[in-house]
Amino acid sequence: MDIRHFRYFVAVAEALSFGRAARHLNMSQPPLSKRIADLEVELGLRLFDRTSKKVNLTPAGETFLPKARDAVRAFDAAVRVARSMSPSQSRRLRIALPPETSRGVLSDVINRLQQEQMQVNIVEASTAEQQTLLTAGEIDIGVFRHPFPKRGLRVSAPLGQPLGVVMAADHPLAKVEKLHLSDLSPYPLVQFQRHFSPGLYDELLALCRAGGYVPPRVLHSARMTKTFLRTESGVVLAVERLAKRRGEAGSEEFVWRPLEGSPIHWWTSVVCRSDEYVGLTRVAVDSLFTSLQQHENWVPMPRPAIARRSETELIRHKPRHAARGGRKRAVRRA
Template sequence: MELRHFRYFLALADALHFTRAAAALGIATPTLTRQIQDMEAELGVRLFARSQRSVTLTPAGLVLREEARRAVAQFEAAQLRAQREARGETGALALGYVASAAYAGILQAQVAAFRTRYPAVTLSAWEAPMDTLPVSLREGRLDVAYVRSPMALPPGIEALRLPDEPFVLALPAASGLAGLARITPRHLSGETFILPEQISGTLDLAAQGNFVPTLGPQPGGLVAVLAQVSLGQGVAVVPGSVEGHVSMPGLVYRKLSGARLSSHLSLLWRRHETAPAIRRYVALVQAGG
């Protein structure tokens, strides 16, 4: 017995009229009659009591009607779930991000757009040290990741460059530099640099100022870097988006003059990814969603 037999049976159980049930199914009346007879022969019971004027369900037919409804509903639900999974409308997505990504606004906008378009996908997000994100992605603990570029990537990882933003200088409020109208790379040659996870801004600044930077600690997350600056331990080159989001006593931000510096985030994913939900997320970001 096949699922179509249940559909035929339910159509007749609802209509209690062979001609109307056959029309609803789009089949000929003799075909429906034969299918019902085959069901009854296979089950060894009468499902319908027939007379010249009426068709009614037998007690066995009444029981089968309820079970058949559940069976058809479960099959249709399973079919729908499979189709939605294949379209990337369901499933799960694990997202990792470096701390500074949370200040740029891009991360929130892209996650919100994905949640709006695919509300049935379970999306989880974790902040993590930047150097761990590509490895977690390669090993399957994460599905996509946001990092500050440039950085070395393991084989099999793709990267999409996201829009640039300027770097700014984080200074101790008591620093003499804070009172200057213009701060150029050359002004920083004697400073100690507290290093964020992405150090390219510091190295580029030193190269443009033609000096070798004095490197201080690299305490990890961006808030820890700024805390060190606020305590007078040095200065830091940080993404400009941080200025509007992180303030501390003893900490000021200043723009850099005469410096050609910019920072950008990159979205990472596995090159040969097959999971539909992950491919959907990447496609949305690639399309500028």
């Protein structure tokens, strides 16, 4: 029995599926099933009830799970501490940033940390991808979009930005200077795919409904946003800065309009593991928090009650498997 058996058990227990757990662990299912069976033999306990249709924890498995989680966390923490004592590792940080991060933030953070004689590896990743990478110890710091589970994490104060509406310049609402959410009711919402940031996706739709906008359709897009705006009379919720940067506002083709009362915001926080907010990691977290305000106009603000409720629901109904489609993409190494 070794720590891998505990890691495999936790993965299956959280997914309640050998197939999903195997995909998360990047291994095939038969070896995973054998490792769990070996663990059960060594412990002299049946940890799972298995049928052809489902997998459930036994009472013994339910009792064992929190202890196994603690063992995996303690092992990973010990490894990180040991590695941090190596001269080649002690001044190296791996930071994940969302794809829409500005060049100003990227340059500022790298320059500040280089002044501290630190080597910085930057990774581009969505919130869901960053959660997986941070849990696996593959990054040290992330910038997450709320809501997300906070267990085991040190989370900075939330930073917010109001969202407005992007639409084609010939859209029926384009001449309205300030919109109400309910004005959007006849028009489809163009939105990122849910697996990139499940909590934010669900929260945006909940806030739309609370403001009187129930989209007749949600059009998922990564690269076809402008096409949907032109051909489907779609609307996009976006901060003005990003809309202008992508050419979706301030051009002859598209316009950005604010929402009356700013009913919908993006919130973001700088995140690291809870036991690592010390030394150079703390310097980097604080620098990134400051840089987001200076270069991207994020403003410290508390999340409202409806947003906090969505966070509670996310934790209560947390998906049992890792986010799909999320390979990390190296952007720059300094």
